[in-house]
């Protein structure tokens with residue numbers, strides 16, 4: 001049984017999707033724990049309700065990002081996870097942490113990368129005027145939202161959309177794609193060659 005840990009900064013609906021998929025037996029893993037950089041994150045409440053161990057490494061208590069990551073790293077190591085899932089984790093992981101877990105950290109991003117990396121991806125997409133957007137699950141490398149892509153799913157951008165309505169439409173795809181990717185990882189079906197990721201077995205969730 002693989003051990004999956006989650007890092008989340010906020011609401012945690014993607015974390016919940018992983019919890020539920022594990023509970024239903026769709027992901028053959030146990031949830032090793034949640035780490036949050038934000039003591040006010042609703043994700044912590046979700047961990048509590050599900051009986052999942054959680055650890056708060058409060059970013060605001062550290063003088064620098066380096067100091068914060070010096071506390072985050074041992075917290076991550078202590079979970080003995082096979083996979084770390086960044087599910088609404090609103091910081092860029094430093095190189096030291098990324099190198100410690102090569103090929104074992106994935107992230108969910110609410111846009112079709114490489115378009116609209118970084119914060120407020122849905123707002124960026126609206127302002128740019130694209131007609132489709134979506135979500136991307138990818139491996140984490142030392143850049144910002146730049147690692148090899150595991151799965152993407154698209155949604156239309158509709159006339160009259162605002163940031164909230166587009167985010168909601170994308171989120172419903174995120175809740176399908178993230179468990180799908182975690183399941184493939186846990187079943188050892190993912191192969192990475194350079195930037196290209198191939199996955200055997202179950203086809204990805206259809207585009208929206």
Ligand code: GRF
Pocket residue numbers: 008010011012013014015087088089108109110171174
């Ligand atoms: C999601 O849109 C995710 O893609 C982005 O932040 C949001 C987090 O939502 N990185 P939630 O906390 O999982 O509900």
